[in-house]
Amino acid sequence: MCDWDLINKVWAKVEEDLAGNGQTVLLRLFEEHPETKAHFPKFKDIPLGQLTSNADVKTHGNTVFKALGDVVKQKGKHASNLQAPATTHINKHKIPPQNFTLITNVVLKVFAEKFPGEMTAPAQEAFSKAFKAICSELEDLYKKGGFQS
Numbered sequence: 030m031c032d033w034d035l036i037n038k039v040w041a042k043v044e045e046d047l048a049g050n051g052q053t054v055l056l057r058l059f060e061e062h063p064e065t066k067a068h069f070p071k072f073k074d075i076p077l078g079q080l081t082s083n084a085d086v087k088t089h090g091n092t093v094f095k096a097l098g099d100v101v102k103q104k105g106k107h108a109s110n111l112q113a114p115a116t117t118h119i120n121k122h123k124i125p126p127q128n129f130t131l132i133t134n135v136v137l138k139v140f141a142e143k144f145p146g147e148m149t150a151p152a153q154e155a156f157s158k159a160f161k162a163i164c165s166e167l168e169d170l171y172k173k174g175g176f177q178s
């Protein structure tokens with residue numbers, strides 16, 4: 030079991046600047062795993078240096094973090110919240126499932142840096158467990174959805 034209350038306490042802090050925090054995560058994802066940028070039609074041809082001031086990255090950061098916030102707020106009962114993104118990421122965006130592990134590891138790292146007061150050892154552990162569970166549920170949905178890379 031994960032401590033969803035601990036996670037939601039950190040998330041309240043994240044929501045003080047949802048778009049900015051989502052933007053930081055996307056930029057760090059592109060920096061640390063440059064192959065992930067190639068999956069985004071809007072960003073793939075723009076050099077990373079120029080993306081730091083790209084408004085679309087911030088808007089997309091907000092979209093991703095809004096969806097992730099909707100998941101963590103369900104405190105574990107998020108099956109229906111995962112179905113829609115799984116379907117689009119399988120069929121429309123064609124994102125291999127291991128990318129969810131990459132992005133959630135980046136989220137953990139960015140939160141630990143940005144929110145050292147809230148990201149205590151138990152909070153990091155709670156996020157780590159929750160993200161592992163979510164990634165594994167997404168993998169199951171990918172299998173059911175017949176994902177082909």
Ligand code: HEM
Pocket residue numbers: 065066068069070071092093094096097113114117118122124128129132133
């Ligand atoms: C925490 C994990 C993630 C969440 C919550 C998330 C959520 C979303 C949402 C809500 C959308 C817009 C609605 C839709 O099309 O479903 C979206 C679009 C998209 N996502 Fe994700 N996503 C995640 C991870 C990723 C990763 C790891 C990649 C690729 C490496 C990716 C690639 C895309 C692309 C290419 C789009 C379309 C962007 C556009 O509008 O041009 N996503 N995502």
